[in-house]
Amino acid sequence: MNLRIKKIVLALFISSSILISVSCEKEFDTVIDVQKPSYQVVSVAPKDSVIFNVEDSSLVIKIEFTQSSLVNSVIAEIADPANKNFLNGNLTLFDNGKAENGDQTANDKLFSNKIFMKSNDLNGNYDVKFYVNENSGQSKLAAWSSFKYRNGQSNFSPIITDALVEPDTVVVTDTIAILTSLRVSDENGLNDIKEVYFIVYRPDGSTSGNKVFLFDDGNLLQNGDQTAGDGLYSRIISVNQTNAKGTYRFEFKAVDRGGLQSNIINYLVLIQ
Incomplete structure (x- = not known):
């Protein structure tokens, strides 16, 4: 022995x-939480396949609410295919109309921000959870989605x-x-x-x-x-x-x- x-x-x-x-293995489908009285989610992105682009590796993470929604701020938490925190922290989303955040129009209830994928990032499913900070000060999980990433490598x-x-x-x-x-x-x-x-x-x-x-x-x-x-x-x-x-x-x-x-x-x- x-x-x-x-x-x-x-x-x-x-x-x-x-x-x-x-x-x-955990599997996530896009789920929109419409049960909260202070806000209603319209859509989230990305939720499809993403392929690494050497010329522009940016990827916009975004969530849209109805115009009547009362939302103070939004953060996103991203888990990679190994179920680890992809950014080693949270991503703050903005509704400020700034291109650097991937946001087109300020105050339109569409909150966005960019992340940058790399050619050595893992292939597979990435899970995104969206947390809303309401005007009341409470933070709640509003929605989640997933996208499949291909890093372009053989x-x-x-x-x-x-x-x-x-x-x-x-x-x-x-x-x-x-x-x-x-x-x-x-x-x-x-x-x-x-x-x-x-x-x-x-x-x-x-x-x-x-x-x-x-x-x-x-x-x-x-x-x-x-x-x-x-x-x-x-x-x-x-x-x-x-x-x-x-x-x-x-x-x-x-x-x-x-x-x-x-x-x-x-x-x-x-x-x-």
């Missing part, structure tokens, strides 16, 4: 439980190597912890990796089709991952007496934010 596996086993004795969870498929299931032969007399791991690389950078997972096929060839996600988050206790961001994705799973005996096939894959899939690695695991 190598040093890495020893550390994992020690962590498992410390941890109170071994869990397998399946995460879901997209390369991720590559997976060094798949590991340890141990890969198990005599089950009690609940047994199994470490799974996989190394992932991508010419577009690790930030371009959307998901890394495996699907389990039972001894009879059947499968639920559920993805078991691996993580590169440095969470040793929960996922068995030692170092965040090093391209080695890991996950701890468990088997017990209820698992059917025989040879299981673990099918490993990775997918990038442009939807390109990696090569496939199949790993056989014997449960006795």
Whole structure:
């Protein structure tokens, strides 16, 4: 047993439980909040596909209200495809008629501001939440939208190597912890990796089709991952007496934010 596996086993004795969870990607559709008595949203933008333009990389974020709306100020919060704050803060929107803010007419209830996209920004869906500061002083979420960004760079498929299931032969007399791991690389950078997972096929060839996600988050206790961001994705799973005996096939894959899939690695695991 190598040093890495020893550390994992020690962590498992410390941890109170071994869990397998399946995460879901959040999806946002444009939602306009018309329930507030002091304002009514007419439209938000952008909400379509955006392609990087080397001559003008500006992108106008805007929200329009009815003329009767009572709005003091508006800020936007933008999350990138990795669900991180894209601007490391909030974007103030203006209704001042200044071109530098992407606003055409002052005091027309259309609040705007520009951001500047870069060729190395992540491909994928960006989520925008609009918060209104009402004349009463309250700040409320008014609407949100999403747009799909393409940075104009050639997209390369991720590559997976060094798949590991340890141990890969198990005599089950009690609940047994199994470490799974996989190394992932991508010419577009690790930030371009959307998901890394495996699907389990039972001894009879059947499968639920559920993805078991691996993580590169440095969470040793929960996922068995030692170092965040090093391209080695890991996950701890468990088997017990209820698992059917025989040879299981673990099918490993990775997918990038442009939807390109990696090569496939199949790993056989014997449960006795």
